[in-house]
Amino acid sequence: MNEAQPTVQHVDVFRVPCSGPGDLRGVQALIDTGALVPAHIVAVMGKTEGNGCVNDHTRDFAATSWCHFLGPHLGCSPAQVAERVALVMSGGTEGVLSPHFTVFTRSRVPAPGHTDKRLVVGIAHTGDFLPEELGRAAQxxxxxxxxxxxxxxxxxxxxADVHFVQVKCPLLTAAKVQAALTRGVQPVTQDAYESMGFSRGASALGVAVALGEVSADAATDAAVLSDWSLFSARASASAGIELEHNVVIVLGEAASAASPIRIGHTVMQDAVxxxxxxxxxxxxxxxxxDSPALAQQQVTVLAKAEASPSGRVRGERHTMLNDSDxxxxxxARAAVGGVLASVVGHTxxxxxxxxxxxxPAGGGPLAALVRVPTAGAHHG
Incomplete structure (x- = not known):
């Protein structure tokens, strides 16, 4: 009897438009045609049209909608969906950015017989954080x-084969701050909006430590939002009110994977x-x-946007940090979104x-996922 044929990862990516954070009709249409298998969904990254700030509940709405949508397909409760599928919802589609979901599927297939590197994906979760752990060494x-x-x-x-690490992390609310103070401990800040930056920063440093970009000894409480020489070129962290732990999605490449997609990364030095x-x-x-091949092969672009803390972009003053409205x-999202759309030709x-x-301060990591020309039609 022949030994079982070795199998490898096959990852595909579907970029699905939506009319709102709870609109999954496009996902259902892909399922109906057989293009998308619910049991193969391993991660979803969504852009929702809220303000991206503390009170942006479009993220929670989208994540909850996905949990209730996938529950019957996976034969489990909505809460169990959140444990099986990495759901990362990022609020804010300012400027030309278009609300959408990026769906990652993963299955095992026979080895394709090549040694080329192709897209692979992995997910993990931390435990829940106490309020005083956010923005600090524990996170x-x-x-x-x-x-x-x-x-x-x-x-x-x-x-070196990791090209992008997406983290969804929690934030502090007034209730969480008060709970910590009642127990006699001080959170890293008592300002809810400021806590988003601390949570993102600590999460990014965690990625940097894991990838060997920053030493564990350097990634201290004092370094968070202080030592800007410490950063990851591949981390993307998004804070939200809808969870108490970190969700981690690793996107990279592995030799002999059967995926029809490649991934690569760079760092934007500034918003333009x-x-x-x-x-x-x-x-x-x-x-x-500038070739038509870009439109044919382009899958998606994942990027971080930052308003330069120096108050300048290439020597010219900007007012982003001083706008009270x-x-x-x-x-930053609107600016970077416009720049990227002008390059890749979609929003x-x-x-x-x-x-x-x-x-680096004022810049941000970026990853592009591109369909290999011989892989057939593009799932757009």
């Missing part, structure tokens, strides 16, 4: 551990750094950004605001 350490676990889940052993994006497309994927992260882009310790 850094737990995120580093979860990132390593997600790498293992993806089948990645070399950190289109050159780095064009260079990534040309050098990593051998695609001329519109938060700086919203300005269904995952652009997340607030890049603390995610790329």
């Amino acid at each position: 850094i350490t737990a995120t580093a551990t979860a990132t390593r676990a997600a790498m293992t889940d993806a089948g990645i052993t070399d950190p 750094d289109a050159i780095s994006v064009r260079r990534l497309l040309h050098e990593h994927f051998d695609i001329d950004p 519109i938060n700086a992260t919203r300005h 269904a882009l995952y652009v997340s605001g607030g890049a603390e310790h995610q790329g």
